[in-house]
Amino acid sequence: MLLRNYKIAIKLAATLLLILPLLLTACSKEETQKIRVAEVTRSIFYAPFYVALENGYFEEEGLEIDLKTTWGGDKTMTALLSDGADVALVGSETTIYVYAQGAKDPVINFAQLTQTDGTFLVSREKIDNFSWDDLKGSTFLGMRKGGMPQMVGEFVLRKHGIDPHNDMTLIQNIEYANVPNAFASGTGDFVQLFEPVASMFEEQGIGHIVASFGEESGHVPYTVFMAKQSYLTDNEEAMKKFTKAIYKAQKWVESHSAEEIAKVIAPYFEDTELSLIETVTANYKNQGSFATDPILDEEEWENLQNIMDQSGELPKQVDYKTLVNTKIAKEVMKK
Structure with missing residues (x-):
């Protein structure tokens, strides 16, 4: 009887060893959330984003980033509005254009990446x-x-x-x-x-x-991560994790040299010499183009609308709180 129980225990243990990796993989897949990101162009200007990707900051938050370059503001916004992307990296002016057209599900700016013209x-x-x-x-x-x-x-x-x-x-x-x-x-x-x-x-x-x-x-919300209001509402925790990864990368970029940054982001610019990547990174870093935190502040928003107005391109004045969500960024920075 004892021998029989022992054999059963051995078989059960062997079975568990076989299925445990499968169970762990299944759990891992359930915990990892994919976020589709459409970037308006591929640019060294977006260095903190590529640092977050390359240094594994999104993975640390349980996120899988599916990145595609959409080459143009209109195409990027079309991808977002048609649910071809969950998050867009593009200029904040696009959110004003969409809102002015009477969008029922407005696009909200929630994490700023660059804060000057590039x-x-x-x-x-x-x-x-x-x-x-x-x-x-x-x-x-x-x-x-x-x-x-x-x-x-x-x-x-x-x-x-x-x-x-x-x-x-x-x-x-x-x-x-x-x-x-x-x-x-x-x-x-x-x-x-x-x-x-x-x-x-x-x-x-x-x-x-x-x-x-x-x-x-001067400072302006030049390139910002944005999503439809409905997506932000339904995926608030994921967006906090996303913003946390961006913020971590922003602090890393702020505290590291152009040479160090260039080496990290080089895989995203395979056709560009490393020395040139370093030169460009230094130019942007020295003039303060990389935002040091994800908060889009009200002064920047008003500067944006002033620039648009002077160019005759502002369809209507839009209140800061209507299209800017700072709650996510502020919560991330507190932690």
Whole structure:
């Protein structure tokens, strides 16, 4: 009898050893939540996000990030509104456009990633003592009308006493992805460019960086993580975990050098030399482009609407609390 019980115990133990890994895997899958993120473009400007991904901060929170690049604000917002994505990384102006169209399920900004414009003014000719007046009478190759880069560009020009529509020839009908090629092929005396293209053009002698729109425009919610109100309500705990991962990455970026950051995010820019990634990261870090916490504050929101208004692109004034959720970020930062 004792021998029989012993054999049964051995069989049970062996069975448990076989099924235990399966049970653990099943539990793990149940605990891990997938979040589909659509980023407006792939840019070193978003370094803290890639740090969060590469350093495993989302995994630590039990989240699996399904990332896709949607190449353009309109396409990114379409993906979010059509439930092709759960979270979007794009400019806050898009939430105002959607709200003004009478959206029943508005898109809410809940975690800020960048807090300045990310473009630079590049001149075709080398200018030793640049003045913004040098743009008067020139041909300026700008960005798409209604997008944040173009609105900030016009805001900065007006700040320096330049009417972008009368004091210069303004070109803004070229597709975003084709702007660098247009300048390289000879179009325009000046161009507004994101990194790393601005630094690449300088290295190749195609143009010369003469000013930073980010330094000139002040703090603005330039790139923010956002989601539909319904998704935030139904997935509040997951969004807290998401924001916690972002905040952890923001603090890591703040306390590490451009060289260290570049090494971490390099896998997301396989076609870019590590030295160039470091140069670009240093440019953005030095001008304070990377937000050091996920809170989008009211002053930044008002600056955004002022920039949009001056460009004639603000459909209506929207109260800060209507489209900005700081509750999640504040709770994460307290912990």
